[in-house]
Amino acid sequence: MIKWDDSYSVSYDGIDEQHKILISIIQEVETAINDDSYSFKGLIEVLNRLEEYIKVHFSYEEALMTKYDYPEKDQHFTEHNELRFKILSTNLDYIEKSKDFYTETYTYLFNWLINHIMKIDKKLALFLVDKNA
Ligand SMILES: [Fe+2]
Numbered sequence: 001m002i003k004w005d006d007s008y009s010v011s012y013d014g015i016d017e018q019h020k021i022l023i024s025i026i027q028e029v030e031t032a033i034n035d036d037s038y039s040f041k042g043l044i045e046v047l048n049r050l051e052e053y054i055k056v057h058f059s060y061e062e063a064l065m066t067k068y069d070y071p072e073k074d075q076h077f078t079e080h081n082e083l084r085f086k087i088l089s090t091n092l093d094y095i096e097k098s099k100d101f102y103t104e105t106y107t108y109l110f111n112w113l114i115n116h117i118m119k120i121d122k123k124l125a126l127f128l129v130d131k132n133a
C-alpha cells in the first residue's frame with residue numbers, strides 16, 4: 001500500500017515536503033493503473049510527472065550536499081544516479097505494457113524510495129540540521 005507514514009520523516013522540512021509529494025505522485029500512478037477509466041495516455045502523463053519530480057527532488061538534495069560540502073556526497077549521488085539510469089533505461093512511454101509491469105515498476109520505485117529515505121536521506125538530514133542549514 002502506497003502511503004506516507006510519519007516514520008518516513010527525516011525531520012528536515014524541505015526534504016520531507018518533497019518526499020510527501022513524491023509518494024503522492026506514486027499513489028496517483030497506482031490509481032491510474034487500477035482505475036476503471038484506465039488509459040495508457042493518462043498513465044503516461046502521471047509517470048512523466050513522477051519522472052520530472054524525481055529530477056527536481058534529486059537536484060534539490062544534491063545542491064544542499066554541494067553547498068554544505070557533505071562528506072558522504074559521493075555515495076549519495078551514486079544512489080541517485082543509479083535510479084536516474086534505471087528510469088532512463090525503462091523507456092516507460094515507448095510502448096504500452098501490461099498492468100503487472102507498471103505495478104512492478106511503481107512498487108519498485110516506492111520500495112527504493114523508502115529504503116533510500118530511511119538509510120541515506122536521514123543521514124543527510126541529520127547533517128543539515130547539525131549545520132543549521
Ligand atoms: Fe536522496
Ligand SMILES: [Fe+2]
Pocket residue numbers: 015019057061117121
Ligand atoms: Fe530524498
